[in-house]
Amino acid sequence: MVVANTLVWISLLSFAAAIPFPRRVLHASRSSAPHGFTSLGAAPANQSIKLRFALASNNVTGLEKALLDVSTPSSANYGNHLTKDEVNAFLAPSDEALIAVQNWLSSNNVTAVSTGAGDWLTATVSISKANDLLGANYETFLHADSGKSYARTLSVTLPAQVAAHIDDVHPSTTFNSPVSSKPVLSVPQARKGGNGNSGSNAASCANTVTPTCLQTLYGIPTTPATQSSNNIAVAGFIDQFAQQADLQSFLGQFRTDLSSSTTFALQTLDGGKNTQGAADAGDEALDIQYTVGVATNVPVTFVSVGEKTQDGDLGGFLDIVNFLTAETNVPPVMTTSYGEDESDISPALAFKLCNAYMGMGARGTSVLFASGDGGVEGGSAQRCTTFQVAFPADCPYLTAVGSVHGTSPETASTFSSGGFSNYFGIPDYQADAVATYLQTLGTTNQGLFNTSGRGYPDVAAQACRRGENVQIVSGGKTQGVDGTSCSSPIFASVIALINDELITNGKSTLGFLNPFLYSNAAALNDVTTGSNTGCGTNGFPAKTGWDPVTGLGTPNFAALKAAAGL
Ligand SMILES: *[C@@H]1O[C@H](CO)[C@@H](O)[C@H](O)[C@H]1NC(C)=O
Numbered sequence: 001m002v003v004a005n006t007l008v009w010i011s012l013l014s015f016a017a018a019i020p021f022p023r024r025v026l027h028a029s030r031s032s033a034p035h036g037f038t039s040l041g042a043a044p045a046n047q048s049i050k051l052r053f054a055l056a057s058n059n060v061t062g063l064e065k066a067l068l069d070v071s072t073p074s075s076a077n078y079g080n081h082l083t084k085d086e087v088n089a090f091l092a093p094s095d096e097a098l099i100a101v102q103n104w105l106s107s108n109n110v111t112a113v114s115t116g117a118g119d120w121l122t123a124t125v126s127i128s129k130a131n132d133l134l135g136a137n138y139e140t141f142l143h144a145d146s147g148k149s150y151a152r153t154l155s156v157t158l159p160a161q162v163a164a165h166i167d168d169v170h171p172s173t174t175f176n177s178p179v180s181s182k183p184v185l186s187v188p189q190a191r192k193g194g195n196g197n198s199g200s201n202a203a204s205c206a207n208t209v210t211p212t213c214l215q216t217l218y219g220i221p222t223t224p225a226t227q228s229s230n231n232i233a234v235a236g237f238i239d240q241f242a243q244q245a246d247l248q249s250f251l252g253q254f255r256t257d258l259s260s261s262t263t264f265a266l267q268t269l270d271g272g273k274n275t276q277g278a279a280d281a282g283d284e285a286l287d288i289q290y291t292v293g294v295a296t297n298v299p300v301t302f303v304s305v306g307e308k309t310q311d312g313d314l315g316g317f318l319d320i321v322n323f324l325t326a327e328t329n330v331p332p333v334m335t336t337s338y339g340e341d342e343s344d345i346s347p348a349l350a351f352k353l354c355n356a357y358m359g360m361g362a363r364g365t366s367v368l369f370a371s372g373d374g375g376v377e378g379g380s381a382q383r384c385t386t387f388q389v390a391f392p393a394d395c396p397y398l399t400a401v402g403s404v405h406g407t408s409p410e411t412a413s414t415f416s417s418g419g420f421s422n423y424f425g426i427p428d429y430q431a432d433a434v435a436t437y438l439q440t441l442g443t444t445n446q447g448l449f450n451t452s453g454r455g456y457p458d459v460a461a462q463a464c465r466r467g468e469n470v471q472i473v474s475g476g477k478t479q480g481v482d483g484t485s486c487s488s489p490i491f492a493s494v495i496a497l498i499n500d501e502l503i504t505n506g507k508s509t510l511g512f513l514n515p516f517l518y519s520n521a522a523a524l525n526d527v528t529t530g531s532n533t534g535c536g537t538n539g540f541p542a543k544t545g546w547d548p549v550t551g552l553g554t555p556n557f558a559a560l561k562a563a564a565g566l
């Protein structure tokens with residue numbers, strides 16, 4: 001396990017400081033590949049690999065302080081979001097770090113490109129060069145579930161003169177899923193060969209979920225937003241294309257009050273596409289339909305990340321956030337319905353990515369992630385000796401959205417991932433909420449989760465259980481799906497509509513939401529029934545107040561608006 005090696009790494013480093021260069025220190029190692037991966041032998045020496053060097057940022061503590069200062073409603077600086085340059089000054093590496101790492105790379109004839117806030121260097125090199133640089137032994141590993149293979153190493157060492165400046169190198173010992181792992185739980189009926197749901201625009205969300213019933217249930221306005229500077233960015237990865245024709249059909253059925261030609265903008269990265277053949281339709285349609293269809297007239301941008309990273313969604317997460325870090329303007333809201341198991345990602349990489357979300361929050365972006373659809377079991381039942389945690393949903397500088405179904409009352413969905421991080425500690429904004437929950441929980445699930453970890457999700461929205469489905473149109477067919485993938489775009493739409501009114505009133509947008517949400521818990525509909533099952537347990541039960549299944553609860557638009565001072 002990678003965590004344990006941090007200690008080894010620190011002790012070797014202090015030892016190394018006493019002796020002359022060139023001395024190598026262990027950066028990370030693991031005894032074997034995780035379950036589901038098999039080595040096919042040494043990776044071909046001349047195969048190329050894109051290495052990403054995560055350089056230590058010079059002032060993460062300062063950035064966290066600045067983030068909380070502009071995101072905590074009681075602070076005098078609430079809403080005074082930072083500029084790109086202000087945030088990137090915190091995230092950038094020190095000059096010393098940059099020079100040391102660049103000298104090391106150039107003395108090895110490696111040319112690296114700087115990205116993000118200058119805190120990432122990327123270089124495409126041969127496997128033999130990567131082995132030399134990193135004291136590594138890259139092997140080709142086959143991922144059984146997808147049939148895809150990629151190069152990883154079980155160990156990395158770094159020269160002492162750069163070790164302290166490099167947080168992590170990826171890909172190396174992190175065995176993330178090589179394919180995008182969008183957490184949509186159920187296979188749409190139409191694709192199982194069964195009946196496509198005929199579609200129903202019911203007034204209540206009790207049986208089927210549509211924009212109309214969500215408007216009633218959460219008090220979401222139907223009147224069009226007016227501010228063109230507003231935006232929701234919807235992240236999409238490999239083979240999940242958002243179809244104009246499906247959106248048109250969806251709006252024609254479920255938002256008859258809107259022009260069916262209402263559409264979205266496209267941003268592509270890494271050779272991303274958004275092909276429009278009916279056979280290219282992915283469930284991603286859902287995120288676009290539940291933003292364009294709920295956040296009436298708010299501009300929506302579909303960010304499609306292509307296969308060039310060859311690194312599943314983790315490479316995509318890094319590329320999207322590094323792209324935005326370098327942009328002058330960031331979207332006020334970004335929603336992503338993908339995730340991985342925390343234990344698959346090295347702590348250093350998890351912290352680095354989470355710090356980038358911290359930067360986006362400080363600049364005023366509400367970053368939302370679906371909490372995941374594996375209940376307390378995550379992506380792999382094999383690892384059920386303890387509950388699994390979803391990443392990036394466990395990052396304390398973003399807002400994780402879980403799922404509920406039914407209306408009287410709204411009840412936690414069994415698949416709604418939630419729990420407590422093993423990497424991130426409990427942030428101050430939720431300390432009381434988590435303590436109260438743990439006290440009420442008593443000895444339930446004792447030993448299966450980390451009582452000092454950040455609790456997630458933060459909030460929830462409708463997603464529906466099997467057979468009581470969120471209506472979408474995919475490949476021309478109206479059908480039902482479910483999963484926390486439904487919930488994050490719905491919550492994102494609520495925030496975007498509040499932002500529209502804030503902008504109209506000359507106020508700043510909500511930005512990083514959690515301090516605002518936890519200090520206005522009454523503005524959410526508390527969910528107190530249901531639980532997230534898995535690992536042969538009933539998981540965590542929803543309870544009065546915050547819980548690690550439905551967070552603080554589901555949106556009450558009028559109350560959230562009032563809490564925002566509107
Ligand atoms: C890599 O080396 C193998 C064996 O020598 C050779 O067949 C192959 O064409 C080489 N590939 C590249 C991309 O140079």
Ligand SMILES: *[C@@H]1O[C@H](CO)[C@@H](O)[C@H](O)[C@H]1NC(C)=O
Pocket residue numbers: 058059061062063065
């Ligand atoms: C980090 O940022 C904080 C907050 O702006 C500042 O007070 C502190 O001096 C900075 N520390 C370093 C080492 O730059």
Ligand SMILES: *[C@@H]1O[C@H](CO)[C@@H](O)[C@H](O)[C@H]1NC(C)=O
Pocket residue numbers: 107108109
């Ligand atoms: C770098 O390139 C130079 C010139 O081709 C060569 O002499 C040197 O050995 C190379 N160094 C490394 C570490 O590959």
Ligand SMILES: *[C@@H]1O[C@H](CO)[C@@H](O)[C@H](O)[C@H]1NC(C)=O
Pocket residue numbers: 421422423424425426450451452453454
């Ligand atoms: C539990 O969480 C804390 C806080 O993030 C962390 O420091 C600790 O290592 C975790 N324990 C385990 C066993 O993972």
